[in-house]
Amino acid sequence: MQAEGTSRKLLRIHRDDNVLIVVTPIKPGDRDLIDGLEVVFAQDVAIGHKVAARSIKPGEKVYKCGVPIGSAKEAIPVGTHIHLHNLKSDYIATYTLEKDRVFVK
Amino acid sequence: MSSSSNSPSLQGFLRSDGRKGIRNCIVVAYLVECAHHVAREIVDAFKGQPVHLIGFGGCYPNAYADRMMNMLCTHPNVGGVLLLSLGCESFNRHRLEQNIEKTGRPVGTVVIQQTGGTRKSIEAGKALVEQALKQIEAVPRVPLRLNELVVGTVCGGSDATSGITANPAVGRAFDLLVEQGAATIFEETGEMIGLEEVMSSRAVTPELGEELKKSVEKAAYYYRVMGHASFAPGNAEGGLTTIEEKSIGAYCKSGDSEISGLIKPGDVPRKGGLYLLDVVPDGEPRFGFPNINDNAEIAELIACGSHVILFTTGRGSVVGSAISPVIKVCANPETYDRMSDDMDVNAGRILRLEASVDEVGKEIYGKVLEIASGVQTCSESLGHQEFVLTYKSFEPIGPHCLPT
Structure with a gap:
């Protein structure tokens, strides 16, 4: 499960993921290796939250467990906390299929 | 600790439909919120024994709640049932009692209005549960695969x-x-x-x-x-x-x-x-x-x-x-x-x-x-026995839902 070149702060769940899961609370100034690249974290990130495993472009899909969980709202540099401020659902926001659906019963 | 071996020797409580339970409990079921307190008082008298409280609070009929109550009262973990009715609610207690009876489980119904109110109903219910607890001791235990x-x-x-x-x-x-x-x-x-x-x-x-x-x-x-x-x-x-x-x-x-x-x-x-x-x-x-x-x-x-x-x-x-x-x-x-x-x-x-x-x-x-x-x-x-059942409505599953 442990990605190569990362410390024991971050857990990679799936090889296709562009996010890593925080397993040790991260504080501003903490350093870590992500795929051999040294990253200095800018903010607090709690256990269970996710950070970018590499730089992600605006509009790019974000993958966790190998499944897309939404799109980046802005450019997300490697090691940045990914949450409500920079990731949006592709589903609820674009969910219009059922808009005019009426149950015939 | 059990290991994950392939042939664990489990025992189950054999029910008349062939299903087997891993528990053998008495269920006390209220059929409307108005009977909830009486049912709870009965269950509370058997603390530490396998007597569980379930029920449906609604007074108006609902096919889903009816089916849920029927399936729960005849669940393989259930050995016997006491039904608690106020008397004027619309839940079909007769059919539920008959369905439980058909499975061979001990079942009784206390109708609060007929029994003479809260105190008498609690006493009558406690006597029925005591009797049912003795009866379910005889449920055969058989190998469970x-x-x-x-x-x-x-x-x-x-x-x-x-x-x-x-x-x-x-x-x-x-x-x-x-x-x-x-x-x-x-x-x-x-x-x-x-x-x-x-x-x-x-x-x-x-x-x-x-x-x-x-x-x-x-x-x-x-x-x-x-x-x-x-x-x-x-x-x-x-x-x-x-x-x-x-x-x-x-x-x-x-x-x-x-x-x-x-x-x-x-x-x-x-x-x-x-x-x-x-x-x-x-x-x-x-x-x-x-x-x-x-x-x-x-x-x-x-x-x-x-x-x-x-x-x-x-x-x-x-x-x-x-x-x-x-x-x-x-x-x-x-x-x-x-x-x-x-x-x-x-x-x-x-x-x-x-x-x-x-x-x-x-x-x-x-x-x-x-x-x-x-x-x-x-x-x-820790004694947790939470239960809740509300109104819902379902159509039966379609023909493709359970491929053979």
């Missing part, structure tokens, strides 16, 4: 750890159980929005795949009308950002097996395999949220024959259930440290890199066998 076991799973109080520790570990345990011929049930279609395609590709037939997809679409529509997408503030605090991300968490509890069927509350799988339980009502949304809390879902899994429930929690739920034991698999190691008395399995070890998902999956599988052998879960030993 794993392919006769039904295991349900549900998550509650999820956080971002649920989807990366406890839920995938339950998925592994489900895979092991399905390999041994057990029936396993997952649900929460409202929490799989965005993953319809991935799920439908696992169905044993393309037609079933379509049904699985439709069940998620139905849930999406239903929750949109309710103005919610099953996303509570605690989820975001715990690190979950989108509904899809939360959906992965719920979805991965299903493991990697093929999906053998789609069932609705009260449908009992007739053979082993993995089943999706569709808990979202059919037709125009009518009675509010599909399930008002975790115990509403647990009651439905039990009505589908679940002998035991695997409940994953990140934030830390403490609930158990009437009728079937609830094994709590704690996803978050910090929650586990704080609430270990309530937790049966510490899947948070995965997050601390102390155990792999596979190892915890095997531990959960072993725990199912241990609990099936009669050992109490944490919630059982």
Whole structure:
């Protein structure tokens, strides 16, 4: 499960993921290796939250467990906390299929 | 500790329909809220004994609640039943009593208006329960094979750890159980929005795949009308950002097996395999949220024959259930440290890199066998017997839902 070149702060769940899961609370100034690249974290990130495993472009899909969980709202540099401020659902926001659906019963 | 050996020697309580229970309890069931207090007073007199309280609070009739009560009162973990009626509610107590009687279980009904009020009804009920407890001592115990076991799973109080520790570990345990011929049930279609395609590709037939997809679409529509997408503030605090991300968490509890069927509350799988339980009502949304809390879902899994429930929690739920034991698999190691008395399995070890998902999956599988052998879960030993049942409406499942 442990990605190569990362410390024991971050857990990679799936090889296709562009996010890593925080397993040790991260504080501003903490350093870590992500795929051999040294990253200095800018903010607090709690256990269970996710950070970018590499730089992600605006509009790019974000993958966790190998499944897309939404799109980046802005450019997300490697090691940045990914949450409500920079990731949006592709589903609820674009969910219009059922808009005019009426149950015939 | 039981190991995950292939031939565990389990014993079950044999019922007349051939199903076998891993518990042998008396259920005291109120048939309207007006009979709830009397029922509770009766149950409270048997503290420490296997006497469980269930009931339906509504006075108006509802086919779903009727079916749920019938399936719950004839669940293999139930040895006998006492029904508590006020007298003027519309629940069909005669048919329920007859259906229970047909199974050979001891059953009695106390009608409060006929018995002479609260005090006399409590006394009459206590006498009937005492008698039933003696009668069920005679229920034969026979070997129980794993392919006769039904295991349900549900998550509650999820956080971002649920989807990366406890839920995938339950998925592994489900895979092991399905390999041994057990029936396993997952649900929460409202929490799989965005993953319809991935799920439908696992169905044993393309037609079933379509049904699985439709069940998620139905849930999406239903929750949109309710103005919610099953996303509570605690989820975001715990690190979950989108509904899809939360959906992965719920979805991965299903493991990697093929999906053998789609069932609705009260449908009992007739053979082993993995089943999706569709808990979202059919037709125009009518009675509010599909399930008002975790115990509403647990009651439905039990009505589908679940002998035991695997409940994953990140934030830390403490609930158990009437009728079937609830094994709590704690996803978050910090929650586990704080609430270990309530937790049966510490899947948070995965997050601390102390155990792999596979190892915890095997531990959960072993725990199912241990609990099936009669050992109490944490919630059982703490006296948890939560139960809730509300109004819903369902159409029967379609012809493609249970491919043979």
